[in-house]
Amino acid sequence: MPRLSLIVATYNRAEQLLTTLWSVAAQTAPAAEWECVVVDNNSTDDTAARFEEFLSAHPGLPLRRVSETRQGLSWARNRGIAETTGDIVAIIDDDERIVPEFIAAYIAFFDAHPSVASAGGPIVAEYPAGRPAWMSRYTERPIANPIDLGPTPRPFPRGRIPGGGNMALRRTALGRYGAFDPQLGRRGARLLGGEESDLFARLRRGGEQCWYVPGAVMYHIIPPSKLTRGYFDRLCRNIGVSQRTRAAIDGGLLRLWTGEAAKWCATLGIALGYCLTGRVRRAAWLVRMRRQITAGLLTSAE
Template identity: 30%
Template sequence: MARPPPPVWRRWPMADLADVSVIMPAYNSAATITRALASIAAQEVRPKEVIVVDDGSTDDTIERIKSMAGRMNGIHLRAFTQANQGAGAARNRAIAAATGTWLAFLDSDDEWLPAKLRRSLEVSEGGGLIMSSHNLFNIGPDGTETLNDSRARWLRDPDDPYRTLFLRGFISSSTVLVRRDAVVAVGGFDATLRSAQDYELWLAVLATAGNRFETFADPLLRYTLAPEGITSRIDRKVACSLAILRRHMGVLKRLPGPVVAPLLLRSLIIHYEAVQGYRARGEWGAALLQLVLLPFRTVELLARLPFATGERPDFLARLGPAQEVPLCAA
């Protein structure tokens, strides 16, 4: 009887590094980025490289990155600077420079738990997956830590993860491990979206990945909640969510299964979440306006449906200039 292959982490001697590139956008992150980088250096299975892209910071983010050059436990640390273009453009810059088979993402104010990469590689390589994600701990403004296990609970249909994500986005970028070739094939992040860029990219990847995706239950990320919480920037979120819906209803047409029903349900969810957000802020007029707009926007979506193609530009091909920063180990 053949022996099963060894666990993923045993395939790499401690002197070796996993074939993973970690992508980290940074903007005015001097207060948190050394902690985030240290959490990568402390991984049980270490990536071969970390690529940080400073997105036009005005603080000493770059100096903090330089201070970590000799403290990454053998991991190759690279840094780029560019004019401020947003997190999506910064991630695209790092993806273009990455050399790993796998991409992992960590925001500069978050932290991985030590088993993050080992478990993600076990699940992804062991299951022949294109992409995986996992649960996390939310860290509140007062430092309170709360388990958020909604990621694994939402994914109830492992045969159709695209439609599950289409209805209710649940994937935090800092929990993702994904094949680089899959991200490059769909064109990277849509940097023109001011919100939900990651949700839209994961939809694009899952549209081609089929069921080669899994969200597993381990909470392996400490995710820092923004002080303003979920009720901020509601108008921006609605506008971007509708733009994504207009694009991806064309993808739904290409995939097996219903089209109109999930389109209508997604429209309803977008407006319901907006109403709840405005109610939480006490803005009753804005909440009522969302209810009034719902039928008109839904009719507009149905009118667009016959012409929706689901085509997606190659955003990686649109990268602007950036400069790699020389880093010398101390």
């Protein structure tokens, strides 16, 4: 039985998925210690055919594909969890590549920390067409969610959680606290989220630890299509929708709006600082982000 099960949910990203799979094929961990399951969530492109071509070229790879017809990232990830057997469940996305030591780093970490229920690794944003000048570390978060907590393992700081495309959990923790809530997360082209925050909030309320694993590095590949004004607006607006959905589930709507007011104060202060130092475009996009998130708190998903 494999030690670690790697899950990759995919939807209409055949070309990007191949980049991810090449990085999976390059893992240094012995093949007997892990498995990788690709969950095809109703793709209408040539994902199935491209996957089979890749699998034929790598006959010794512990890799297989399953289908999940219920549309949504949470449904797909939950299907992957149900289809696998490893004591450790690692989850990545189909628009990234992982370093060769990725799986080995998670196995070694959980072996060395038997009381830790979950973990996450560094996320490095990669911009094939270049990082846009308007982007600040604040407006980069919803697009790429870069994470770097240093060179040594440590607990995640309060208020921080692993990125959705680079996280690992003990299967026992998923059995105890449940997996991903299908009310949250991407659904086809709808840019909803919040499913990771919901899961890690349940773990935190249960007193479980979540640690940072520096050796489990993931590169998040950001294409030019994710750097347009239209995509950014939709993404940020749906962050607001997702936050409102989570707050309604948890009964935290008053806390949500109080927090949003505080974030507006911080946003305007940071934007003013950018303007005073000549970085007007960064200020404008930062205010744009906050405005769209607030709009999402008041509207429905797109």
